Amino acid sequence: MLPGRSAAGTGLVDTDVHQAVHDLLPYLPLQWRERWATTGLGTGTGYSNPRGVLRRDTVPPQGGPPASDPLFLLSDHLDRYGIDYAVLTGPFVLPLGTDPDYLNAVASAVNDATIDGWLGVSARFRGSILINADDPSAAVAEIHRLGERPDLVQVLMATTTRQPCGQRAYHPIYAAAAEHDLPVALHPGAEGAGSASPPTPVGYPSRYLEWHNVLPLTAMAQLNSLVCEGVFELFPTLRVVLVEAGLSWLPQLMWRMDKNYKALRDTAPWLIRLPSEYVTEHVRLTTQPLEEPGRPEHLEQILGMMDAAHTVMFSSDYPHWDNDNPQLLFRRLDPALRARIMGGTAAELYGLSTPPPQESLPPHSGAPTSATSTLAEEQE
Amino acid sequence: MSLHAVARLDDIPARGPLMVRVGALEIGLYRVQGEVVAWRNRCPHMAAPVCRGVVTGTRLPSAVYRYQLGRDGEILQCPWHGWEFDLLSGEHLASGSAARLRGYPVEVVDGVVHLRLAVSPVRS
Numbered sequence: 270m271l272p273g274r275s276a277a278g279t280g281l282v283d284t285d286v287h288q289a290v291h292d293l294l295p296y297l298p299l300q301w302r303e304r305w306a307t308t309g310l311g312t313g314t315g316y317s318n319p320r321g322v323l324r325r326d327t328v329p330p331q332g333g334p335p336a337s338d339p340l341f342l343l344s345d346h347l348d349r350y351g352i353d354y355a356v357l358t359g360p361f362v363l364p365l366g367t368d369p370d371y372l373n374a375v376a377s378a379v380n381d382a383t384i385d386g387w388l389g390v391s392a393r394f395r396g397s398i399l400i401n402a403d404d405p406s407a408a409v410a411e412i413h414r415l416g417e418r419p420d421l422v423q424v425l426m427a428t429t430t431r432q433p434c435g436q437r438a439y440h441p442i443y444a445a446a447a448e449h450d451l452p453v454a455l456h457p458g459a460e461g462a463g464s465a466s467p468p469t470p471v472g473y474p475s476r477y478l479e480w481h482n483v484l485p486l487t488a489m490a491q492l493n494s495l496v497c498e499g500v501f502e503l504f505p506t507l508r509v510v511l512v513e514a515g516l517s518w519l520p521q522l523m524w525r526m527d528k529n530y531k532a533l534r535d536t537a538p539w540l541i542r543l544p545s546e547y548v549t550e551h552v553r554l555t556t557q558p559l560e561e562p563g564r565p566e567h568l569e570q571i572l573g574m575m576d577a578a579h580t581v582m583f584s585s586d587y588p589h590w591d592n593d594n595p596q597l598l599f600r601r602l603d604p605a606l607r608a609r610i611m612g613g614t615a616a617e618l619y620g621l622s623t624p625p626p627q628e629s630l631p632p633h634s635g636a637p638t639s640a641t642s643t644l645a646e647e648q649e
Numbered sequence: 650m651s652l653h654a655v656a657r658l659d660d661i662p663a664r665g666p667l668m669v670r671v672g673a674l675e676i677g678l679y680r681v682q683g684e685v686v687a688w689r690n691r692c693p694h695m696a697a698p699v700c701r702g703v704v705t706g707t708r709l710p711s712a713v714y715r716y717q718l719g720r721d722g723e724i725l726q727c728p729w730h731g732w733e734f735d736l737l738s739g740e741h742l743a744s745g746s747a748a749r750l751r752g753y754p755v756e757v758v759d760g761v762v763h764l765r766l767a768v769s770p771v772r773s
Contacts (some may be wrong), residue, residue: 499714536708
């Protein structure tokens, strides 16, 4: 039994771990290699954390960038915290660019590099199918190319899209995901990047701090669109994961959608349930970066407003700066609810209900020193 | 409870209410599918004068991006928030809502509309 596995048999699943991929060049078609070598993605948000986004302590002892060594990641993160499974969410999501052919090639390259470099290393890793959502036909092709692999457990796209993502241009993506029984995860990072809209409805905030504060705006806009456009009526088995978007805004949006639905249901007559009912059945949210109110009971009250036992899944965001430590989260919470959040709901969603098999892996080190206790002191 | 004459049947318009007052109670009489119904002029949501709302139809529940008009003349739309009420049943059309209009039993005898009420009516 792993340290994180509870007596009830519910494991610990980290739903947002960012693996690095060493070198995409071998996975890119020849015509794109020079561009990748010289410019990479080529478009950023213009916002950067002055301390860096990648934790310094996650640099593998054998070298390479953070989260580039699967064996070290197992030691440094999964073993350290007793995490059974990590759902890998990639080195980046794709910004909105101007050349869909290039972005499509990068998406496929990331997927193939992840399969080769990560998924074969340990059965505790699960991958995501990165897509370029703003070229839906290419995204659908990528989902079909990889959708039957059991170790790829979701479709991953940037939360930022060119139009609200519930609109019908994107429906083929959800049809393909549903066909393969894959959730669709929306991950931030592309807000305001490339040719996207500004990262807030009032334009460009001045600094990274502000940009990061309101990343949930994008998720709110997308959830609103997905529900009201009837995506969950069209695709009744579809599940959507809002990664890294926070939690506390959800009750407010559900209440507002329900209130307006009661007044204006005839403008979306395909909605035959309260919007909040679609949300709690079809949508999952990951915890990190978990809100830290001055009075922790306030967060517990909010969890009670959103059916957290079925909608909330633990995530760390390793190896990023704003990560959360699973040993310190939800310690006051009802143990049954905590078990659902830390692993139960993710196990159901991703088919991870059985413990990972015992593996004989090459020796890997990087075991924790005093990091855990030091963190505990800092947080408290 | 007793039966009170409140209006002549012929005075109720084909569409829209004939308002009657019963003490402090305002009631709208409507014709729907050949029947007369009586609803209190108070929206169960925010106490708006619901009978001031338009009598209309609605978009029926439908497949995504399909629009199907129906039930013309059978839906009362509150003048405040636009909540839609079924004039036959008084029920709010939104799924998951338990709200409904407060109604009164109607009997028509010799062309005169009677309501079963606890107080005496006063014609508005």
